[in-house]
Amino acid sequence: MTAATVSVRKKARPYYLSLIGLAITLVFVSPYAVMLLDALRPAHDVLASPPSFLPREWQWNTFGTVLSDSRFLNWLKTSLLVAISSTAIVLAAAVPAAYFTARFRFPGRTAFLLAVLVTQMFSPTSLVVGLYRQFFDLTMVNTYASIIITNAAFNLAFAIWILQGFFASIPREVEEAAHLDGCGRARTLWHVMLPLTLPGLVTTVIFTFIAAWNEYVVALTLMSDDSKKPLTVGINSYVTGYQQHWDELFAASLIAVVPVVILFALIEKHLVGGLTAGSVK
Amino acid sequence: MTDQLEKAGPVTTGTGPRRRSKRTETGYASGLSAIPWLIVPVLLIAGVVVYPAIALVQASLSEYSITGLRKGSAGFGNYTDILSHDDLWTVLANTGIWVVVVVALTILIGLGLAQFMAKDFYGRTVMRWAIIIPWAASLVITARLFTLILDYEHGVLNQLLVTLHLIGEPIDFLGDDTWVMPAMIGVGVFVSLPFTAYVLLAGLNAIPADIVEAARVDGASPRKIYWHITLPLLRPALLVASVLNLIYVFNSFPLIYTLNDRNPGFSHDTSITYSYKLAFKAAERSVGMSAAMGVLNVLLILVVVLVYLRIIRWREVTQG
Numbered sequence: 001m002t003a004a005t006v007s008v009r010k011k012a013r014p015y016y017l018s019l020i021g022l023a024i025t026l027v028f029v030s031p032y033a034v035m036l037l038d039a040l041r042p043a044h045d046v047l048a049s050p051p052s053f054l055p056r057e058w059q060w061n062t063f064g065t066v067l068s069d070s071r072f073l074n075w076l077k078t079s080l081l082v083a084i085s086s087t088a089i090v091l092a093a094a095v096p097a098a099y100f101t102a103r104f105r106f107p108g109r110t111a112f113l114l115a116v117l118v119t120q121m122f123s124p125t126s127l128v129v130g131l132y133r134q135f136f137d138l139t140m141v142n143t144y145a146s147i148i149i150t151n152a153a154f155n156l157a158f159a160i161w162i163l164q165g166f167f168a169s170i171p172r173e174v175e176e177a178a179h180l181d182g183c184g185r186a187r188t189l190w191h192v193m194l195p196l197t198l199p200g201l202v203t204t205v206i207f208t209f210i211a212a213w214n215e216y217v218v219a220l221t222l223m224s225d226d227s228k229k230p231l232t233v234g235i236n237s238y239v240t241g242y243q244q245h246w247d248e249l250f251a252a253s254l255i256a257v258v259p260v261v262i263l264f265a266l267i268e269k270h271l272v273g274g275l276t277a278g279s280v281k
Numbered sequence: 282m283t284d285q286l287e288k289a290g291p292v293t294t295g296t297g298p299r300r301r302s303k304r305t306e307t308g309y310a311s312g313l314s315a316i317p318w319l320i321v322p323v324l325l326i327a328g329v330v331v332y333p334a335i336a337l338v339q340a341s342l343s344e345y346s347i348t349g350l351r352k353g354s355a356g357f358g359n360y361t362d363i364l365s366h367d368d369l370w371t372v373l374a375n376t377g378i379w380v381v382v383v384v385a386l387t388i389l390i391g392l393g394l395a396q397f398m399a400k401d402f403y404g405r406t407v408m409r410w411a412i413i414i415p416w417a418a419s420l421v422i423t424a425r426l427f428t429l430i431l432d433y434e435h436g437v438l439n440q441l442l443v444t445l446h447l448i449g450e451p452i453d454f455l456g457d458d459t460w461v462m463p464a465m466i467g468v469g470v471f472v473s474l475p476f477t478a479y480v481l482l483a484g485l486n487a488i489p490a491d492i493v494e495a496a497r498v499d500g501a502s503p504r505k506i507y508w509h510i511t512l513p514l515l516r517p518a519l520l521v522a523s524v525l526n527l528i529y530v531f532n533s534f535p536l537i538y539t540l541n542d543r544n545p546g547f548s549h550d551t552s553i554t555y556s557y558k559l560a561f562k563a564a565e566r567s568v569g570m571s572a573a574m575g576v577l578n579v580l581l582i583l584v585v586v587l588v589y590l591r592i593i594r595w596r597e598v599t600q601g
Contacts, residue, residue, distance in 0.1 A: 013401055017400055018402045024411075025412075029414065031423070032414050032418065034430055034437055038429070050434075053437060053440070093321035093322045093325060100315060100318035104314075104315075106315045108315070112319065115326070119331075121528050121586065122579055123532035125532070125556075126572075126578065126579070127330065127337060129333070130332065130334070130335070133336060149325070153325040153330055156325060158521075161521055161524075162483075166487060168517065169487055169517060199483040200483060210416055214420060232421060235422070253418060253422040256419065257414060260413065261410055261413060264410065268409060
């Protein structure tokens, strides 16, 4: 929490800020409000000309149809499994690496950070052919492990870079104090540094989860078994050249947003924590 | 370099907390001691990024039949074909405009948004949840949604603008040459903002309140505090947000591919969609040329990022 927020809290919260906030909310929500309205009208009404803002004919059962579709539930399960596992792997790999690079000068440090950054520059789109060949040789095509590992690797760079910045911003005095109190390196990291970098950790979790949740190209190529596809790939079968279930596609897309918003709501307050405040004194 | 960072930081303003030694006994390590801390990331990156990247380079040096079977080595033939291709310069110009405009707008608006999100007001939580949605929704689907919204005949945006008498005639946002790029840029900024705003918000929240408080007590104006304390301390977050945006916007595939679907040729393509179309859509249908373009793309973004890091003097940040 910055000093600015503290000072605002002392006064009454001004209403004009709420009005600006409402305007911003509308800008971000309105395309998805269109999506919701399109989920609530028959598919032929979606492409009607001229378009109507509200459905000409309300169709209330779309969400029920999608939620009772066993294929959709399978895709949802895959997406959850892949996103949660990838995020766990990224955290386990990135936290030690980021801490070490932030705190120590060692030969190859700059090279390591640059190499990590360069890996982020390869778009999965251009690497997917090589990935397919590699996982095929390992007989891992069509396995959850293949896309979990791939997602973890492609999101590591972000995690290491952002956590490295957060670790570096914590004054060394904090760590030295813990050190003097008899904490070892690992315990200092776990009990002192991690709580202080909570905003960075939360950013990393949200970012990795969302990136894995929305990954498309790799899953499209590596998962051929319909029941093992994640949502991003699976729901496209609602609108193909043969069947145009726009209502179901959009309903499914909106449902797919829900887990992310729930995760976000659960951990978002830690972004605002300002836990480093006061620790410097 | 560490000294330069200190200069940018609050210490020389005389208001920050006292800092003792910059270098402590914890500051140096030998190369070997790095192994246990770095081994997992190195293995993951080597296995999943480096190996397929080598395969990409091999493909770019090979000749393929029209059905995609490898016929043998092509030397640098694919590269010379790409570099003499008529559309290359159009595509590179599009890529430049797309990346620079989207990233610049995203960082500027994102900074304002983050600043606003850090304030306290009724409805703040709802706004924060709303802002996450474009990020939480799949890009492929958002792109399809916007092709509907921006449509000339069926689109609600045209309907809305005409109803409000802001325009007389519907605009063909995704077909009219003057509008395609601005429309794609608008959607590009829209979907990049949530990530950017949250990285910057996290950066703002990591700034110790007492530093800002101390400056205020010393009588610094809000503008001075912003320029001399907030922005310098926000540098790591700004660095992460801008570098990653450069990379993601450059590599952005679904938006351009989907929104630009109707237009013939490569007139509004960036180098990423160009590379894809070379393999699957163009008259040539060349896997080798597509791979060569893929390699050039990586080199291009590498140069862009290195030049950017040079400009903003990244050493200060990585050695902070």
